[in-house]
Amino acid sequence: MNSTQFCPLSKLEKLLVATDGSLFSEGAVREAISFAKKCSSMLYVMSAVPRYEISGVDVFEKEEEEAIEHLDSAKGRALREGLNCETVLAHGDEPHRLIVDVAVARKVDMIVIGRRGRRGLTKVLMGSVAAKVIGHAPCKVLVVPKAARIEYRNILVATDGSEHSHAAASEAIEIAKRCGSTIITVSAVCSETDRGEAMANVNEVREAAKQEGIPVEALIPAGKPCDVVVGIAGDRSVDLIVMGALGKKGIKKLFMGSSLEKIIGNAGCAMLVVKSNKDMVSVKDTDTRCRDFSAEKSGDGILV
16 A cells, blocks of 8 residues: 555544644654645644743743744644644643644544643643543544554454444444555453343444455453453554444443543553544534634744
């Protein structure tokens, strides 16, 4: 496959990558630029600075200057790849809300974030706040560890038969068709009474993949869903995990609270979280509380 000619995901016109300038964000920036180049996407690069005062004096100027410098550097990388790129610096104390607000305002098709960070976006790249981004975002969310590279060789799909899992499986199959990937479909079994349903779930994905001529392996291991997914991803050299935003029964906890935090924190590869069709409807625009420095510099918001 010629990666410069094939976009791995369908409908990827606009991308948003959230970064804080640390090494922990490097994987997210790198993969966002890669996606944007392959898909001819508009790329938005954002960072956030908390606004606070001591004795009535702003003390965030240095942090803001560093954020602007990093955004300019990331934009320079994108421009050298021939991309359209716009930078956004947001101010506020709720990083996940800032990211979602920018995604809504720019009508992006996917948000890309790292999983750890520092400064303004520290918490959004870790644990529960990352789960909030996933829960509130009107689009796909890609979480990228700093060293992870998506090569589309082996894709793991976690399924429980819910409509969210169906959306994840459809997305994974489309990626595999475009990129020549192998799919590993997994449904965790918490008790023996779940085994029949788990078998039906993975067989559904397996048959859909086979109809498209995609190599596929179906697994129904016993154990906690988060442990099962992380373990198989490591053992089978998976470079992309695809899952739904919500689930039911066997893997529902995978997509909520501590279990989602665990898979974000422990998986060595990138994780793509997909929304079902009804959840992809754009939410009402909100106040982004953003300052668009590309707009201030260029007058039109986009520097090509």
